[in-house]
Amino acid sequence: MSEPGSPVVVRALSKTFGKTRALDNVSFEVRPGELFGLVGPDGGGKTTLFRILATLMLPDEGSATVLGRDVVKELWEIRARVGYMPGRFSLYPDLTVEENLTFFASVFGTTREAGYELIAPIYRQIEPFKDRKAGALSGGMKQKLALSCALVHRPEILLLDEPTTGVDAVSRREFWDLLGALQTSGLTVVVSTPYMDEALRCQRVALVQKGRLLAIDAPGEVGGRFPGDLYAVRGTPRHALIGVLREFPHAVSVQPFGDTLHYSDARTGLGVAELTAELATWTSARGIHDFDMQPIEPGIEDTFMALMGGVAE
Amino acid sequence: MTLAIDVHQLTRRFGSFTAVDAIDLDVQQGEVFGFLGANGAGKTTAIKMLIGLLSPSGGTARVAGFDVLTQTEEVRRRIGYMSQRFSLYDDLTVRENITLYGGIYGLTDREIRERSDAMIDKLGLASSAKRLVRTIPLGWKQKLAFSVAMLHRPSVVFLDEPTGGVDPITRRQFWEMIYAAAADGTTVFVTTHYMDEAEYCDRLSIMVDGRIAAQGTPVELKSEFGVASIDDVFVQLARPAAAEAGR
Amino acid sequence: MKLANRVAALRAFVVKETRHILRDRQTLIILLLMPLAQVVLFGFALRTDVNDIRLAIVDAAPDEESLALRARFSGSGRFTTVATLRNPDQLETRFRRGEADVAVVIAPGLASDLAAGVPARVQIITDASNPNTGTTMQAYASTVVAAWQGDLRGARAGVRIKPDIRMQFNPTLESVNLFVPGLIALVLTMVSALMTAISLSREMERGTLEVLLVSPLRPWQIILGKVLPYLFLAFANVLTALLAAWVVFRVPFRGSLVLLLAASTLYTLVGLGIGVLIAARTSSQRTAMIGTMLGTMLPSTLLSGMIFPVASLPAPLQLLSNIVPARWFIVVVRGIMLKGAGVTHLTTELLVLTGMMLFLLVVATRSFRERLA
Numbered sequence: 001m002s003e004p005g006s007p008v009v010v011r012a013l014s015k016t017f018g019k020t021r022a023l024d025n026v027s028f029e030v031r032p033g034e035l036f037g038l039v040g041p042d043g044g045g046k047t048t049l050f051r052i053l054a055t056l057m058l059p060d061e062g063s064a065t066v067l068g069r070d071v072v073k074e075l076w077e078i079r080a081r082v083g084y085m086p087g088r089f090s091l092y093p094d095l096t097v098e099e100n101l102t103f104f105a106s107v108f109g110t111t112r113e114a115g116y117e118l119i120a121p122i123y124r125q126i127e128p129f130k131d132r133k134a135g136a137l138s139g140g141m142k143q144k145l146a147l148s149c150a151l152v153h154r155p156e157i158l159l160l161d162e163p164t165t166g167v168d169a170v171s172r173r174e175f176w177d178l179l180g181a182l183q184t185s186g187l188t189v190v191v192s193t194p195y196m197d198e199a200l201r202c203q204r205v206a207l208v209q210k211g212r213l214l215a216i217d218a219p220g221e222v223g224g225r226f227p228g229d230l231y232a233v234r235g236t237p238r239h240a241l242i243g244v245l246r247e248f249p250h251a252v253s254v255q256p257f258g259d260t261l262h263y264s265d266a267r268t269g270l271g272v273a274e275l276t277a278e279l280a281t282w283t284s285a286r287g288i289h290d291f292d293m294q295p296i297e298p299g300i301e302d303t304f305m306a307l308m309g310g311v312a313e
Numbered sequence: 314m315t316l317a318i319d320v321h322q323l324t325r326r327f328g329s330f331t332a333v334d335a336i337d338l339d340v341q342q343g344e345v346f347g348f349l350g351a352n353g354a355g356k357t358t359a360i361k362m363l364i365g366l367l368s369p370s371g372g373t374a375r376v377a378g379f380d381v382l383t384q385t386e387e388v389r390r391r392i393g394y395m396s397q398r399f400s401l402y403d404d405l406t407v408r409e410n411i412t413l414y415g416g417i418y419g420l421t422d423r424e425i426r427e428r429s430d431a432m433i434d435k436l437g438l439a440s441s442a443k444r445l446v447r448t449i450p451l452g453w454k455q456k457l458a459f460s461v462a463m464l465h466r467p468s469v470v471f472l473d474e475p476t477g478g479v480d481p482i483t484r485r486q487f488w489e490m491i492y493a494a495a496a497d498g499t500t501v502f503v504t505t506h507y508m509d510e511a512e513y514c515d516r517l518s519i520m521v522d523g524r525i526a527a528q529g530t531p532v533e534l535k536s537e538f539g540v541a542s543i544d545d546v547f548v549q550l551a552r553p554a555a556a557e558a559g560r
Numbered sequence: 561m562k563l564a565n566r567v568a569a570l571r572a573f574v575v576k577e578t579r580h581i582l583r584d585r586q587t588l589i590i591l592l593l594m595p596l597a598q599v600v601l602f603g604f605a606l607r608t609d610v611n612d613i614r615l616a617i618v619d620a621a622p623d624e625e626s627l628a629l630r631a632r633f634s635g636s637g638r639f640t641t642v643a644t645l646r647n648p649d650q651l652e653t654r655f656r657r658g659e660a661d662v663a664v665v666i667a668p669g670l671a672s673d674l675a676a677g678v679p680a681r682v683q684i685i686t687d688a689s690n691p692n693t694g695t696t697m698q699a700y701a702s703t704v705v706a707a708w709q710g711d712l713r714g715a716r717a718g719v720r721i722k723p724d725i726r727m728q729f730n731p732t733l734e735s736v737n738l739f740v741p742g743l744i745a746l747v748l749t750m751v752s753a754l755m756t757a758i759s760l761s762r763e764m765e766r767g768t769l770e771v772l773l774v775s776p777l778r779p780w781q782i783i784l785g786k787v788l789p790y791l792f793l794a795f796a797n798v799l800t801a802l803l804a805a806w807v808v809f810r811v812p813f814r815g816s817l818v819l820l821l822a823a824s825t826l827y828t829l830v831g832l833g834i835g836v837l838i839a840a841r842t843s844s845q846r847t848a849m850i851g852t853m854l855g856t857m858l859p860s861t862l863l864s865g866m867i868f869p870v871a872s873l874p875a876p877l878q879l880l881s882n883i884v885p886a887r888w889f890i891v892v893v894r895g896i897m898l899k900g901a902g903v904t905h906l907t908t909e910l911l912v913l914t915g916m917m918l919f920l921l922v923v924a925t926r927s928f929r930e931r932l933a
Contacts, residue, residue, distance in 0.1 A: 040480070041451070041452070041478060041479060041480030041481070041483070042451045042478035042479070043450055043451050044480075051770075054770075054774045055774065056770060056773055056774060076776065079774055079775060079776050080776045082774065084770070084771065084774045085771075086767050086770040086771065087767075088766070088767035088770075089766070089767065090766065090767040090768050090770060090771050091768065092576065092580070092766075092768060093766075094579070094580060094583045094584065095576065095579055095580075099576070099579065102572070103572050103573075103575075103576045104771070104775075105572075106568055106569050106571070106572030106573075107569050107572060107573070107772065107775045107776075107777055108569075108775050108776060109562070109565035109566075109568070109569060109776060110565075138351075138352045138353035139352035139353070140351070140352055149771070150771075162478075165477065165478060166352075166397075166474070166477060166506070167352060167506070168350070168351040168352045168354075168506055168551070169351075169506060169508050169544060169547050169548065169551075170351050170547065170548055170551040171351065171352060172506075173548065194477075194478045194479075194480075195507070196481060197508075197509075209480070239492040239495075239496065242489065242492075255481075255482075255485050256485055256488060256513055257509060258509045258512040258542060258543075259512040259531055259532070301481050304481055305481050305482050308480070308481075308482055
């Protein structure tokens with residue numbers, strides 16, 4: 001069933017650490033040239049999955065191939081052709097930007113100059129600081145350097161484990177712009193993130209929670225898996241509104257989203273006007289004013305929370 | 314009424330580099346105040362000065378009514394602090410962590426016992442009270458860390474990126490705890506990289522290159538910049554600065 | 561990967577590792593000064609030279625020769641005669657009460673025996689409750705007797721005393737000579753085992769090891785890249801220790817420096833193997849450090865013959881000392897430094913060390929897995 005040339009094929013992968021099931025029967029495929037996202041909170045099994053794909057760990061059950069090679073038997077064939085960025089800051093803080101890059105180029109049997117073309121758009125942004133120690137860079141710059149180091153040997157696929165964790169919103173956007181550009185140039189990129197909003201930058205995303213895949217789909221389609229209708233509700237005072245809505249007998253979920261609350265109702269086939277009137281009455285009787293509500297399209301985060309079963313880890 | 318946090322022209326220089334450049338802040342008691350900024354904008358330096366870990370090069374800062382430079386002890390007794398990852402001891406159990414912090418803040422044995430029972434109960438950790446903190450999920454840890462920071466009932470609590478990497482439901486539960494603390498009169502001073510969380514704050518301050526580039530309620534900021542979300546405000550403010558600094 | 565690329569990758573690794581060493585100034589200074597400090601401190605603190613030895617003389621029938629011998633002892637400066645007895649029966653109680661350290665028992669008729677050409681009997685009894693000082697005191701006493709004997713005119717038969725073996729090549733009886741080889745072993749253990757374990761576990765903690773493992777670098781390249789810079793540091797340390805020992809204590813160096821450096825390389829590789837093994841089995845720098853301290857430094861100090869002679873250890877520990885690399889290395893260094901011994905004299909020790917090195921490097925390369933878990 002596997003499409004010919006799928007750069008990543010994962011079949012029924014499981015991995016257990018002690019009593020923790022880090023990966024539980026995970027299967028998916030990444031298509032050539034795709035920007036594929038693994039989205040989910042920390043401790044969901046994303047890092048374990050990356051380590052298995054990067055040939056750093058052996059699965060307990062199931063199989064996986066990267067670039068058509070088996071991650072257990074053909075590790076050396078994989079290693080030379082993969083660019084991997086682990087979740088932690090993985091550079092030498094006491095070496096300069098340039099020294100780090102030169103080192104990682106040599107380790108992969110190439111030179112900085114040979115790989116320069118591919119990394120140029122990224123490296124040019126940090127080149128003014130090439131004599132600075134990597135440990136003295138800001139979070140965003142560190143990640144750009146790490147990405148350059150992962151790309152310098154012109155890999156055929158990039159595996160990036162939470163590259164934007166702890167990075168500010170602006171640097172995160174810039175980082176994703178770079179990933180988009182790499183993907184456009186034909187590189188397959190598999191990336192994980194705990195930030196739901198970043199999933200929108202991927203072509204397809206897999207939602208990961210407690211070692212299981214909740215769903216795999218294009219980010220625009222994931223919202224369609226939300227059960228029922230969703231409404232954005234406003235009202236003052238906002239803090240009180242959460243509690244008031246949760247007490248409403250038909251409320252399924254009430255979650256803050258930005259400056260609104262996302263509300264879903266247990267009943268189906270109810271008109272918007274009808275529901276709005278009902279909730280307006282309910283809330284105004286409990287001290288909420290400026291009430292307003294609009295139907296909205298569910299996003300990835302709404303779906304994620306619904307698929308988590310409304311229960312935190 | 315006394316301000317919970319009252320900062321005038323607060324400055325910190327490291328050599329020739331000015332990390333925090335004459336900032337002003339006024340946070341009301343019971344307010345949820347969001348403190349945003351890009352990596353390296355000076356947020357951490359500013360917080361360190363407010364909690365008395367770093368002395369200012371200039372300006373004044375009063376927290377909970379006391380001067381952070383001359384009355385550090387008074388300030389520390391009235392504040393709680395939770396940093397991103399390292400607030401709890403991984404190799405102690407849930408209850409041992411609570412007891413430890415209770416002891417540090419000089420609570421009596423009885424107070425510690427009562428408050429830890431109440432806390433464990435409220436967090437639903439009754440069956441995990443004897444587990445090592447290392448073994449509990451990140452979301453639980455962060456909620457526990459926040460509760461521990463609130464153990465001595467501080468009047469101001471500082472939260473430095475408390476929700477990084479936490480799942481979306483736990484993240485929201487965490488914010489409900491923040492609201493509850495604010496409703497009890499505690500001032501919450503919080504930093505985050507999640508821009509949707511910025512919208513949850515009563516007021517925000519956005520730092521860019523050591524200065525405060527914008528301050529106000531989320532609604533005010535969005536209308537001032539003519540955009541739909543705080544994320545857009547943040548990008549407008551921080552992007553030019555980032556390009557300049559090569560970040 | 562082509563061989564040229566492998567060599568280039570290894571060179572890059574060595575350059576990187578050298579930069580780590582050079583940029584961590586504090587550690588570097590400590591490592592460079594350590595041999596100096598250790599030679600001086602250990603040299604003064606641990607020397608087992610003994611002065612003011614309390615001497616009991618048993619001289620049943622004093623005559624001119626026995627008096628001459630007694631005069632030798634009182635004139636040596638090291639001995640204080642605390643008792644002169646007629647018969648040896650009282651000796652045991654004196655020893656037991658701790659009133660005497662050494663007894664010299666002169667058989668009656670010393671002068672007449674010597675004149676008649678009958679072998680004279682001089683017995684040296686030492687309080688051996690402290691084996692280290694005991695040996696030294698025995699040796700001092702023997703020297704005095706030997707010196708007296710050497711000056712006897714016309715003595716045909718000699719005196720029956722057993723000279724201490726150490727005296728053959730340590731005639732000044734300066735114990736510091738014996739410690740310097742031990743210190744060299746200790747410093748090399750520190751640099752090779754401890755520093756490799758620390759630098760490797762630091763890469764694990766930093767997450768850089770993950771990237772290195774995923775690269776086409778083979779474990780042997782990573783290990784070799786780690787050891788080469790430290791080998792040079794180890795050479796520097798050996799030379800510093802030798803120089804310090806010569807300048808401060810005038811410890812002689814009689815053998816071949818090339819042979820010593822070659823043996824040090826061998827020993828450093830053994831230490832490196834241990835360091836890699838420890839790093840591979842521990843999860844943090846701190847654990848790796850404590851592990852190395854316990855696993856190498858302690859045995860290298862206590863079970864190697866550096867401070868306590870191996871022969872004075874309890875039997876189980878003597879057996880255990882055979883697997884302590886320092887025990888063999890110290891014999892090699894003592895041989896080269898103090899006896900000027902060549903390879904042929906040290907074959908056993910060098911073979912044992914080579915065996916240990918091969919074993920450890922194979923096990924270390926294996927345990928330094930290609931994967932994380």
